[in-house]
Amino acid sequence: MSLQMRGATYAYAGTKAIVLAGVDLDVEPGRVVAVVGPNESGKSTLCLVAAGLAPAAIGGRLSGSVVLDGQETATLKPHEAAQRCGILFQNPATQLSGTSVTVWEELAFGPRNLGLSIEEVAERVEAAMATLQIGSLAERDPHRLSGGQAQLVALASVVAHRPTMLVLDEPTSQLDPAGTRLVGDALARLAESGTAVLLVEHKTGLVERVADQVVLLVGGRVETVGPAATVLADPRLDEFGVDPPPSARITRALAAAGHADRLAGIDLGALEAEPIAAVGPGGGG
Amino acid sequence: MRGWTGPLVVLAMVVATAAVARIGRSMVPFALAVIPLVASILLINTFLFPGATDVIVRIGPLTPTWTGLEAALQATLRVAAFALSVAVFALTTPTDDLLADLERRGLGRRGIFVIGAAIGMIPRMAERASEITDSQRARGLDTEGSPWRRVRGVVPLAGPLIISALSEVEERTMALEARAFSAPGRRTTLRRLPDSSSQRVIRWAAGLGAIVAVAASLAGFLPLP
Numbered sequence: 142m143s144l145q146m147r148g149a150t151y152a153y154a155g156t157k158a159i160v161l162a163g164v165d166l167d168v169e170p171g172r173v174v175a176v177v178g179p180n181e182s183g184k185s186t187l188c189l190v191a192a193g194l195a196p197a198a199i200g201g202r203l204s205g206s207v208v209l210d211g212q213e214t215a216t217l218k219p220h221e222a223a224q225r226c227g228i229l230f231q232n233p234a235t236q237l238s239g240t241s242v243t244v245w246e247e248l249a250f251g252p253r254n255l256g257l258s259i260e261e262v263a264e265r266v267e268a269a270m271a272t273l274q275i276g277s278l279a280e281r282d283p284h285r286l287s288g289g290q291a292q293l294v295a296l297a298s299v300v301a302h303r304p305t306m307l308v309l310d311e312p313t314s315q316l317d318p319a320g321t322r323l324v325g326d327a328l329a330r331l332a333e334s335g336t337a338v339l340l341v342e343h344k345t346g347l348v349e350r351v352a353d354q355v356v357l358l359v360g361g362r363v364e365t366v367g368p369a370a371t372v373l374a375d376p377r378l379d380e381f382g383v384d385p386p387p388s389a390r391i392t393r394a395l396a397a398a399g400h401a402d403r404l405a406g407i408d409l410g411a412l413e414a415e416p417i418a419a420v421g422p423g424g425g426g
Numbered sequence: 427m428r429g430w431t432g433p434l435v436v437l438a439m440v441v442a443t444a445a446v447a448r449i450g451r452s453m454v455p456f457a458l459a460v461i462p463l464v465a466s467i468l469l470i471n472t473f474l475f476p477g478a479t480d481v482i483v484r485i486g487p488l489t490p491t492w493t494g495l496e497a498a499l500q501a502t503l504r505v506a507a508f509a510l511s512v513a514v515f516a517l518t519t520p521t522d523d524l525l526a527d528l529e530r531r532g533l534g535r536r537g538i539f540v541i542g543a544a545i546g547m548i549p550r551m552a553e554r555a556s557e558i559t560d561s562q563r564a565r566g567l568d569t570e571g572s573p574w575r576r577v578r579g580v581v582p583l584a585g586p587l588i589i590s591a592l593s594e595v596e597e598r599t600m601a602l603e604a605r606a607f608s609a610p611g612r613r614t615t616l617r618r619l620p621d622s623s624s625q626r627v628i629r630w631a632a633g634l635g636a637i638v639a640v641a642a643s644l645a646g647f648l649p650l651p
Contacts, residue, residue, distance in 0.1 A: 189600070194603060198599070198600060199596070199600065218608070219606075219608055220603070220606040220607070220610075222604075223604050223606040223609075227604060228600075228604045230597055230600070230601060232594070234594075235594045235597040235598045235601060236597075236601040238542075238602070239542065239546045239547065239550075240525065240539060240543055241522075249616060252614070253613045253614040253616065254535065254606040254607055254609050255606050255614075256613060257614055258614070259615075262614050284550065298605065299604065299605070
C-alpha cells in the first residue's frame, strides 16, 4: 500500500478548527484515487497531510495514522517524504524553483538537492521527461511555457524524485481543455507505470476518465467512497456542490425524459476526451 | 591627483574590458541610468559645498565654487566607475554561470537560492505589474498622461503586486520542501566552468593588486582614492 490513512484528523497551527476529521483512505500502487468535494471540504489539506508536508513543514496538529510506503509520516522529515511522495499544486508558476534557465535544469533541481551523482541526476531527468513526453521542452525557459506545458514540467520535476506516490491538488484548475488533456494523459501513463496517484480535482470529466476510485469529501469527512462510475453517478453530488461529469448529466436528463434505454452500449465517458456530435431523428434519444 | 587616480584607473580598466568584450553599446543604458544621481551630485556639491569660498561666478543668490565643482567631478567619476564596473560584470557574466561557480566554491543552497531567485524575480515582477496595470486600466484607471497621473497609477498597483507575491510564499515554500530543498549535505553541481590558467593568474593578480594599492595608499605612497 503506497498510502494508508486511518482516522487522520488535522487542525492548522493557531486554530482549533478541525479541517480533516477521522479520514480513512487507501491508495494502492498503480491506482488513481480521486477526491471530489465542495470548496472548504478539506481537499487541499488532505493533500498536504497525505504528502507528509502537514504537519512536518507547515505545523498544525495531526492525530490518527498516515503511512507512506510503510512509514508513518510523523517520523519523516520533509525531504524524506519528498522521495516517497511528490506533490503538485494548482499554480505551476509557484512550483518552479525560479533559479533554472532551462526546463532540463528545472527538473534536475530536486535530484540535485539530494546530492545524487551527476549521472544519476541526468538519468532521472531524462526518464522524467520521457514519461511526461516533454523532451522537446528541455532547452526552453521554464517561465516561458504555456499553462499546460508548465504544469507538465512541474509534474515532471516531482516525478524526477522517483516517488512511489503522487498527490495532485487540482493540477488542471488553471488549464484549458488541451492542457487538461495533457495532464490527464500523463497521469494515466504514470499510473500504468505503477505510481499511486491521489488526485484532487473539480473537473469530474477528468476524474471519470482517469480515476479507479473516487472519494467524496464533505466537511473534512469521507462522505462516500467507491468505484469512479458509482460515486460520480451518485445524485447527492449536486447537493454537495460537485458538478457531475457530462456523461452522468446526459444519462440523468435522458432518464428523466424516459429515454434511458436509448443509451445502451454507448460510452459516454468519451465525452470529456473529445468533442462528439450526436445526430439522429426526433425521439431517437 | 589625490581623489582622481582611483576612479580614473577603474574607469580605464572598465572601458578596456568593455572594448575587449564588445559590450560598449550595451553599457549605454547603464550609463544613462546614473544621470539623475550624477546631476544631483554636481548641483549640490558645486552650489552648496560647505566652507568653500573660491567662487566661480555669482548668479543672484547662487555661488558655485571651484572646490565644490572639483569634489562633484571626483564623486561623479566614482559613481560612474562603480556603476559601469557593475554593468561590465552583469553584461559579461550569465547569472546561471555565476551561481554554478559560487555553488562549486561552497556557497550553501540557501545562499544560491536567494541570489538566483532574487535575480529571476525581477522580470517576473515586472510582468505581473504590467498585467495588474492592464487589468486596472480595463476598469477605468488612468495611468497615462501627466507625471502626477502616472504617480497616482502606482498606488493601486503596489497593493495587489505585494499581496499577490506574499500570497504565493507559502505555496512556494511547500513546493521547495516537496523537492527536498531542506535535504542535508551538499547539492550536486551540474557543471564546472572553464577556468584557464591565465584567468586564474589575472584573478589572483587583481586581488593582490587591490590589496597592495590600498596598503600603499594607507602608507602614503599612492594618492588614492
